[in-house]
Amino acid sequence: MRLDEERWIRSNQRKNRQMNETEEEHDSRLIKEAISKRNRRCTRNLLETEECRKKRLDHEVEIKASERNIRNLEETEEEHELRLIKGAISKKIQRCTRNLLENEEDRKTRLDHEAQIKATERNIRNIEEREEEHELRLIEESISKRTRRCVRNLLESEEMRESRLLNEAEIRTTNRHVQNLKESEEERKIRLSGEARIAANRRRNRDLEEDEEKRSIRLKREEAHKTNQRLIRDELETPEEREQRLKLNNEFESIRRRKRCQNETNEERKRRKQQKRNADKMRRRKVTESSSEVWPKIATTEIKHRCLNAFKDESVEMNIAEIPNQHLLYPIDEMPSCVSRINIEIDSISGNVQMSEEIQERLMNTKDNSVIINKMLLCLKAIDLTTGFAYLCNKCHKYLLMNKLPSLSLNNLMWIGDVPEELQGLTLPEEKLIALYRHSSCVIKLFSITGDPSLAQTALKGNV
Structure with a gap:
């Protein structure tokens, strides 16, 4: 009864304090509480012995476990989600x-002290727990990680997410470098064998659980993710960063x-060389099979x-007025008169562009495939004339x-305009006569006289 009354009094005091204090007072109070907790912790660590410390930690663990069990039984799902969000904000x-x-x-x-504590806890846990307890613990950890990830994705913005990913990548690289400097060859071998065993177990469990359809979907998703990462990396990184990355990759490969x-x-060397020979043979066979087919298909x-x-499925459909950062699509140089310029009014209530019948007729009668709408240079084929949406x-x-x-x-200097009707259907010599620039070589599609593609020439050899 006394403890319940004290908790009730403290909760009321906390509520009154949060209602009355300002943000500056709240921040100063939190800093003072953190300093006082830190001083208390330092004095406690200096005074108490190891036995007292172990007893205190065991008692705190028991209290936390009992509170957690009572809380899980009493609270609802909404209260659970609110508690997780509040806990994430307080931890932040x-x-x-x-x-x-x-x-x-x-x-x-x-950090060193926390790493030592985690290592000792992990060793004790691995010695004491059974296989069933180990599996249950892994399931609970995966569920808690998933909930944390969902809460984090709800709270953080895109800028915070990018900064977090960059910080995590930097921390991983630094940890990897420190680990490579500290550990010996035997420790490194043990670590690599453990990581390989864990990856093999994960792969085995995944192969047992997933079907052929799930496997094909996963492989396609991984290939798309890798290609997107490669494209983004190639576009964003500078040539100096690319050279440094390639140098580091070559150094790591040489060390490996x-x-x-x-x-x-x-025996391992012979097996590796045989696998390489088989892979080369399969690649050559694929090349010969593809070359033996009819080209061009x-x-x-x-x-x-x-x-x-x-x-169309991968494209984004949105109203022209909702295109982000429209100033990037404004043409820098003056465009010729063949490109029609249209200013469309934006609805003040909905904020969208409305296509009237006059504008639709004007866009239908334009000769060029590109058009300037509200100062933006856009392709006419990617605009829906009835709704005013762009793809x-x-x-x-x-x-x-x-x-x-x-x-x-x-x-981005990609506009060249349409070919006029007078210059369409010219032969190759006529195109070369009126061209402003002379090209040194050209590629010509070859066909047989009979029209049979199997009798056509399949390759070019010699100087062009």
Whole structure:
């Protein structure tokens, strides 16, 4: 009864304090509480012995476990989600205050102490727990990580997410370098064997659980993710960063090759060379099979429709007025008179563009495939004349959200205009006569006299 009354009094005091105090007073109070807790902790660590410390920690663990069990039984799902959000915000505030107060030396000592505590707890847990307890613990950890990830994705913005990912990548690289400097060869071998065992177990469990459809979907998703990462990396990184990355990759590969040659036996070397020979043979066989087929292969209508549907599914449909960072699409140079310029009014209530009948007729009668709408240079084929919606690919949409000029936009020196009707259907000599620039070589599509593609020439050889 006494403890319940004290808790009730404290909760009322806390509520009154939060209602009355300002933000500055709240921040100063939190800093004072953090300093007082830190001083109390330091004095406690100096005075208490190891036995007292162990008893205190066991007692705190029991109290926390009992409170957690009571809380899980009493609270609802909404209260559980609110509690997790409040806990994440309080942890974030504590982390910010701690980063403001502590020095680099204190931070290093704290991290080393936490790493030692985690290592000892992990060793004790691995010795004491059974297989069933181990599986249950892993399931609970995966569920808690998933909930934390969901809460984090709800709270953080795109800028916070990018900064967090950059910080995590830097921390991983530094940890990897420190680990490679500290650990010996035997420890490194043990760590690599453990990581390989864990990865093999994960792969085995995944192969047992997933079907062929799930596996094909996963492989396609991984390939798309890798290609997107490669494209983004190639577009964003500078040539100096690319050279440094390639140098580091070559150094790591040379170190791996040297260590592999030192450690592997003759049987492993023979097996590796045989696998390489088999892979080369399979690659050569694929090349010969592809070259033996009829070239060029004409795309069927099914393939064309499939490609168009895939592009349409991956594209973003939005109103012209809602395009982000529209100033990037304004043409820098003066455009010729053949490109029609249209200013469309924006609805004050909905904020969208409304296409009237006059504007629709004007756009239908334009000769050029590009048009300037509200100072933006756009492709006419990507605009729906009835609704006023534009189709943007995911790549261009991401670049516009990042306040960057899309590489495939017409404003990025990609506008060349349509060929006039008088110059359409010219032969190759006529095109060369009126051309402003002379090209040194050209590629010509060859056909047989009979029209049979199997009798046509399949390759070119010699100087062009």
